[in-house]
């Protein structure tokens with residue numbers, strides 16, 4: 369029965385067994401059971417992925433045409449065990465060479481899936497077998513790392529997104545079931561409206577100097593008769609590939625503790641999520657356990673961010689778990705949560721006004737240890753400068769769009785600890801991502817902090833932030849904004865080890 373969500377215990381029993389391929393339970397409400405191809409022999413791949421154009425039915429009789437993994441959206445959930453080597457075969461049935469990025473994992477440049485680091489492409493109509501040791505544990509994901517540029521049928525505008533769960537050596541397991549949710553929009557289009565101001569981040573302190581630099585650059589550009597640079601909007605919004613009301617509900621029982629593993633698989637959007645009458649106890653950000661788990665009434669996730677949160681099911685009814693933006697929720701960004709023995713029309717109610725603050729999950733009263741070296745990065749927007757697209761620069765340089773590897777801008781010595789001090793001279797929020805390393809948040813909008821480990825973080829408009837990381841994974845290392853239309857137009861840089 370597809371409607372029966374298995375308990376976590378059942379899942380663990382079945383996971384990895386030979387029966388799993390045929391009878392593995394479906395922890396993903398809203399779409400058909402996964403095709404898991406697992407084999408015991410070491411020379412057989414643990415998973416096989418096939419990149420191909422396919423149709424995805426996001427609502428009854430509403431079908432979008434995109435590129436997926438294994439003909440489904442999201443791609444199959446891959447479960448790995450921390451430290452146990454795996455092999456994955458990736459077949460590319462498209463005409464375009466592809467990159468598959470293992471987001472949030474501490475892998476080598478040969479595996480990571482970024483052409484800028486030298487990872488070989490998965491050839492068009494070819495195959496690449498990838499072997500690596502999954503780490504660290506927690507919620508990771510995989511997605512294409514191709515540049516899309518002006519092509520809205522490429523890169524992460526497509527359906528090439530799937531979740532990875534790396535089981536830790538010791539799982540605390542203080543919940544009854546787990547549910548994976550992938551948030552994703554379909555049918556993108558370009559618009560040239562102004563930027564939508566978003567003020568959900570705390571602390572809200574803006575830096576005057578950055579603000580006047582950004583505002584005067586924008587004013588000068590508009591005075592020259594330039595339009596606003598292109599932004600991307602979407603027609604359809606989905607969770608686990610189904611629009612609100614068109615997927616299978618998350619079925620729960622009163623008193624259960626449900627672990628939600630939530631992934632923002634969007635190419636460009638920041639997402640929010642609330643469940644009326646319930647709170648989320650956040651236990652991990654980007655898969656990494658937080659020093660101070662805390663309860664929040666709503667979640668905010670920048671592009672590529674993940675949240676793992678436990679919800680106690682103590683408010684029976686039929687509810688909409690959905691985006692706070694009425695328009696986006698109205699166009700599908702939500703999923704129904706249905707208690708046993710309850711039926712009727714799903715209800716929505718907005719949470720009280722709430723600001724998202726990474727600081728609340730930090731270690732109390734601890735300051736981060738000083739770095740060996742600090743890198744300064746000034747981020748700026750050159751409005752509509754590149755054929756109508758905004759060009760993004762780090763310290764005045766836009767990452768070139770040439771093929772092949774370019775010289776790195778920042779140099780690392782193995783074992784040293786580095787601090788990246790980012791100053792954002794634009795009013796956009798940027799989900800900043802570092803490849804192949806985890807970083808620690810050490811200062812947000814002037815407030816010192818420690819202990820929160822992430823691989824993507826939202827840098828607020830006209831704000832400053834500091835991230836520390838240890839150079840412990842040699843090789844070229846890409847750093848970029850995860851917003852596709854920002855990274856594709858300059859917002860990237862490379863670190864190398866010397």
Ligand SMILES: [Cu+2]
Pocket residue numbers: 796797798799849850851854855859
């Ligand atoms: Cu950005």
